[in-house]
Amino acid sequence: xxxxxxxxxxxxxxxxxxxxxxxxxxxxxxxxxxxxxxxxxxxxxxxxxxxxxxxxxxxxxxxxxxxxxxxxxxxxxxxxxxxxxxxxxxxxxxxxxxxxxxxxxxxxxxxxxxxxxxxxxxxxxxxxxxxxxxxxxxxxxxxxxxxxxxxx
Amino acid sequence: xxxxxxxxxxxxxxxxxxxxxxxxxxxxxxxxxxxxxxxxxxxxxxxxxxxxxxxxxxxxxxxxxxxxxxxxxxxxxxxxxxxxxxxxxxxxxxxxxxxxxxxxxxxxxxxxxxxxxxxxxxxxxxxxxxxxxxxxxxxxxxxxxxxxxxxxxxxxxxxxxxxxxxxxxxxxxxxxxxxxxxxxxxxxxxxxxxxxxxxxxxxxxxxxxxxxxxxxxxxxxxxxxxxxxxxxxxxxxxxxxxxxxxxxxxxxxxxxxxxxxxxxxxxxxxxxxxxxxxxxxxxxxxxxxxxxxxxxxxxxxxx
Numbered sequence: 001x002x003x004x005x006x007x008x009x010x011x012x013x014x015x016x017x018x019x020x021x022x023x024x025x026x027x028x029x030x031x032x033x034x035x036x037x038x039x040x041x042x043x044x045x046x047x048x049x050x051x052x053x054x055x056x057x058x059x060x061x062x063x064x065x066x067x068x069x070x071x072x073x074x075x076x077x078x079x080x081x082x083x084x085x086x087x088x089x090x091x092x093x094x095x096x097x098x099x100x101x102x103x104x105x106x107x108x109x110x111x112x113x114x115x116x117x118x119x120x121x122x123x124x125x126x127x128x129x130x131x132x133x134x135x136x137x138x139x140x141x142x143x144x145x146x147x148x149x150x151x152x
Numbered sequence: 153x154x155x156x157x158x159x160x161x162x163x164x165x166x167x168x169x170x171x172x173x174x175x176x177x178x179x180x181x182x183x184x185x186x187x188x189x190x191x192x193x194x195x196x197x198x199x200x201x202x203x204x205x206x207x208x209x210x211x212x213x214x215x216x217x218x219x220x221x222x223x224x225x226x227x228x229x230x231x232x233x234x235x236x237x238x239x240x241x242x243x244x245x246x247x248x249x250x251x252x253x254x255x256x257x258x259x260x261x262x263x264x265x266x267x268x269x270x271x272x273x274x275x276x277x278x279x280x281x282x283x284x285x286x287x288x289x290x291x292x293x294x295x296x297x298x299x300x301x302x303x304x305x306x307x308x309x310x311x312x313x314x315x316x317x318x319x320x321x322x323x324x325x326x327x328x329x330x331x332x333x334x335x336x337x338x339x340x341x342x343x344x345x346x347x348x349x350x351x352x353x354x355x356x357x358x359x360x361x362x363x364x365x366x367x368x369x370x371x372x373x374x375x376x377x378x379x380x381x382x383x384x385x386x387x388x389x390x391x392x393x394x395x396x397x398x399x400x401x402x403x404x405x406x407x408x409x410x411x412x413x414x415x416x417x418x419x420x421x422x423x424x425x426x427x428x429x430x431x432x433x434x435x436x437x438x439x440x441x442x443x444x445x446x447x448x449x450x451x452x453x454x455x
Contacts, residue, residue: 016275017309024317027268031324038204038254039247039267041324046419049333050345055352072357077189078256081353086196103195129348131371138364139351 052128055080056087056147058101059123060108060116067123070104087124091147097124098148108152123149160311160432165440167307168232168282173431174273175229175242181424182246182263184219190253191215197255210252221245229273232283239274246270263425265321269314276310282443311432318429319392322408326388337381344377347418354420363417370418380414387411394433405433 030040057080058070072079078086083101090100101124108116128143162170191212210218222245228238247267329337336342347367351358358364370376387407394401409430412423 020272020275020309020313023268023271024313024320027317028320028324031320032327038206038251039264041261041264041321046346047325047328047332047337049336049340049342050349051340051342053341053345053348055349057352069352072355077186077193077253078195079353079357080355081350082256084349084353100196103193106194127352129352131348131351131368137351137355138368139348139355 053130054126054128056084056091056097056124056126058083058104059125060119061121061123061149062118063120069127074107075104087147096148098150105150105152119152121149121151123147160308160315162307162311163437163440164279164281164307165444166437167277167280167310167440169440169443170311170431170436171232171235171273171277171280172230172282173434173436174269174428175226175239177428177431178242178246178266178270178425179223179226179230181427182222182266184222184246184249187249187253188212188215188219190256193256195256204251204254206251207255208248208251210248215249215252218245218249222249232280232285235277235280235283235285236274239270239277243267243270243274261421262423265317265429266425268317269429272310272313272317276313279307281440314429314432315395318432319395321429322388322391326385326391329385329388338378338385341377343381343384344371347371347377350419350421358420359416359422363420367418383407384411405430 027040030037059067060070061067070080070083075083086100087097090097101122105122108119108122124147126145126147127141128145129139130142132138132140191210191214221241225238225241225245228234229242246263250263250267333342348371351364351367370380387404388411390400390404391408394404412426415421415423
């Protein structure tokens with residue numbers, strides 16, 4: 001081994017090089033484990049197999065019994081994508097998903113929007129989706145399972 | 153034994169161009185205003201799942217200050233004005249903003265890889281050129297000493313560690329898929345199902361209606377999503393090969409970039425901040441020399 005050639009890379013006297021190398025190695029080691037330590041990531045979000053095209057979300061039900069999925073604008077800065085993760089995590093942990101969406105109920109109560117005033121209940125639902133390019137939205141809801149519901 | 157990695161010795165001008173490009177991409181592609189809104193978020197936290205070990209709670213005003221600090225310090229890093237403090241402030245302010253946001257069930261794939269890269273810049277860049285600092289120093293001291301052997305050594309370490317980190321983040325993306333899902337991530341409708349759910353998840357926030365049409369088109373073609381899933385894992389696992397000077401390197405780099413563009417088109421996830429991680433594969437020394445020659449030519453021209 002030509003130590004002269006690799007010596008600059010192993011130079012113990014430069015503490016900056018040591019810290020930099022340690023941080024990069026740490027990102028590899030933490031990534032290989034199940035640990036998720038910010039800012040090192042093992043990028044697990046889409047790593048699991050999606051057996052079905054299903055997603056957890058929240059529906060608003062009005063006085064006529066008509067339901068509507070919560071939109072991304074209402075959830076901001078959250079989004080439907082992270083709401084799905086949040087509900088999924090609660091279900092895995094054996095907790096009620098209603099606890100996870102209590103902030104949504106608070107937002108409805110504190111909002112003066114007339115459409116939101118008509119909401120009578122909020123549901124946590126699981127959608128089974130399919131692609132539908134002909135429609136206004138590129139998806140269609142094939143099946144809906146109500147997980148939990150709470151009256152406003 | 154021959155050292156297996158290709159040595160990447162950036163000269164001060166190459167490093168200077170690298171710094172300008174890196175922080176310009178970060179400034180243009182990161183949206184700190186979105187991160188500040190998480191301070192107003194009233195939802196539950198899931199710190200233990202997300203892995204944020206720092207309990208950082210910024211008020212909205214504190215987050216706004218952080219966002220402005222981030223913008224100004226990143227701009228200073230580009231210009232090379234108070235370069236080292238500016239790079240540290242840029243790194244710390246984005247770190248705090250993200251840590252504040254990430255304690256909720258929110259995992260930002262877009263800017264997470266930037267933290268290590270920004271830390272390496274702040275830690276190891278001591279002599280990149282094209283800095284306003286150098287002009288000021290030149291005016292005051294009269295000469296510049298850039299030949300310090302210890303700092304010159306960092307010109308090899310900084311690009312090399314960034315290159316290694318680049319290969320690690322892509323390799324781990326593929327590795328995690330195989331670890332969590334095994335072969336079923338490829339040999340099932342998994343990717344197809346992800347594409348369908350993304351249509352719902354991003355409703356009315358699709359980057360373009362054309363992307364939605366492409367998404368629907370790809371889903372309908374039999375086996376295409378399986379082929380795309382297989383290619384994705386193959387490229388991600390092969391990412392460490394870019395560290396070696398082989399004929400494959402160029403193709404793997406192009407494929408990784410195309411994969412991220414494909415993710416944007418099909419899944420509406422924008423990876424534009426990741427563009428900063430690609431700069432260490434660009435001919436920075438050549439670009440640096442060419443800009444240096446232009447500057448010298450301008451200096452020699454009589455006014």
